[in-house]
Amino acid sequence: MDIREMVASITKEILQSMNTEKQSSTAPRVLYVFCDSQAHEAFQDHFIQxxxxGICHDILFLDGETSSWLGMHKIECGGAGKILTADEYAPAPLEVPKDYVGIVIPEIDLDNAARIASGLKGTIKAEIVFSALVTGKFVIAGSDVPGIKRADRRTLQTLTLTPAYEKLFNRHVEGMKELGVEFAEQRRLADRVVSKLKSQLQKVETTSKTEQPTLTPLDEQEAVxxxxxxxADWIRSQPxxxxxxxxxxxxxxxxxxxxDSMRERGITVSYLGKG
Structure with a gap:
């Protein structure tokens, strides 16, 4: 490869990388909270959607009720008035929602539903939901869930709650709705997120379009x-x-x-402010 082509190729890759990072920083980001490290596998289509x-997402995996993993950081919570972090860079559960526009919890269980509806903390899900709602972030939970957590289903070898517990679970769900938690079928969770962020996505798209390099003609002899x-690609796009x-x-x-492209077209370059 010619040295000039190599330099141009590297420069183009750097520019594309800069644009990708910039778009990621301005794009809305949501957090999916899953029960364990395998629960997200059924939601790959959601992430593609x-x-x-143009919506970014992060995944938080629960490691029990009072601890979880967000990337490489282990997050822990304790009892009333007690906040623990497993490493110096890990946020407390109450701090997690501040980096997201919304929280998605595909599966909610009886214990966490009761805590959230009663305004109690003490678990990762309860503290994240509390923080998100208090700071005005949206929270969307799966509506077609049995109310019994995955670990309990494996231990007890049962898939549903008893009618009495199911009735109690439904009361807590109604309480969560009163506090601002939204519910949707698990297969529709991504649809709900896209619908809620539609106006924000349009704003980001409009901003990105206005930031594209433009050509301002001054007269027949000059342009900016x-x-x-x-x-060279930009030059070719300006016939x-x-x-x-x-x-x-x-x-x-x-x-x-x-x-080279400008030389072929008889274009000369003048640097503004250089002199």
């Missing part, structure tokens, strides 16, 4: 490039740009292939 709509990296002076802002990068 979120990605296709507003971007940070001038590539009207010929036999003129292209004004580039100071600090912008011009790739070697862009220089």
């Amino acid at each position: 979120l990605k296709n709509h 490039f507003s971007g940070k990296l001038l590539t 009207e740009l010929r036999d003129t002076t292209l004004i580039v802002k100071k600090g912008a990068i011009v790739s070697p292939l862009a220089y």
Whole structure:
């Protein structure tokens, strides 16, 4: 590969990486809370749907009732007035929702439903939901769940609660709804997230469009490039740009292939603020 092509290719990759990071930082992000490290496997289509709509997501795996894993950080909670973190960089459960626009809990159980409906903390789910609701974040939970947690189903070898416990669970669900928790079928959770974030996604899309490099014509002899990296691809996308002076802002990068493309069209470069 020619050295100029190699430099242009590397520069293009760096620019694409910068754009991806920028989009990720501005895109809304939701947190999925799962019972264990295997529970998320049935939700891969959800994550694809979120990605296709420009929504980022993180996954938190519960490691018991009072501890969980978010990435490489182990998060723990204790009793009333007691907050523990397993490492110095791990957030407390109450701090977790601040980095997200909403929380998704595909499966809620009787114990956590009772805690949330009663305003009690002491478990990861209860503290995250409490923090999210108090700070105005949305919380969406699965509505078609048995109310008995995965670990208990494996231990007791049963899939449902007794009628009495089921009735109690449904009362707690109604209490959660009064506090602001929304419910949807598990297969519709991603749909609900996309629906809630529709207006925000449109705003991000509009912002990203306005930040694309533009060409401002001054007269027949001059034009201004507003971007940070001038590539041959951009030059080729401007068929009207010929036999003129292209004004580039100071600090912008011009790739070697862009220089070649401009030379072929009789375009000269002038750096704004350089002199």
